[in-house]
Amino acid sequence: MNKPTRIRILGIDPGLRVTGFGVIDKTGPRLAYVTSGCVKSGQGELPERIKVLLEGLREVIETNHPDQAAIEKVFVNVNPQSTLLLGQARGAAICAAVLACVPVAEYTALQVKLAVVGVGKAGKEQVQMMVKRLLALPGDPSPDAADALACAICHAHAGQGMGAFPTLGRRMKNGRLV
16 A cells, blocks of 8 residues: 655745745645744835745745645735735745745635635634644644645645646636636
8 A cells, every 4th residue: 555645735825014834744634734934024115025025935945845835815905005015925925936846726715714614704713723723733823824824724625636636726716626
């Protein structure tokens, strides 16, 4: 009998001020926590803040050698300017992974919450609690790190496909793969 292959997944919760990251290992049906944290861009000009995010995530990737990455999709905010800024932080995160030749999958917040909590409208506290439980963490991860770990968990469950059908790089529309 073959030993299950270990897949290391980097989850990313993009944000311009704080970008959360979480790394887990999936071996068969088992998930194991590796590391998590946040890259903080601080204050200053936008290009410099984007550079901080890109370099911080590049360091996380170089240190942990993920096989795959999962990132949360941007939702349309009430404030278009905030949505644009978040999109730029998300772009930096995707670039960090792509430059390291790490394939990137994308999930909506609804998909992540459904996969981790079972409820699409779950609050941050519920996500933190379930991430802590699913990964047997001794304490609560920060909200941004918990969201990133939740994204990695979502990918571990959904991104590996139905049976052996790979979904990496595909998108969901109306509950179906497209």
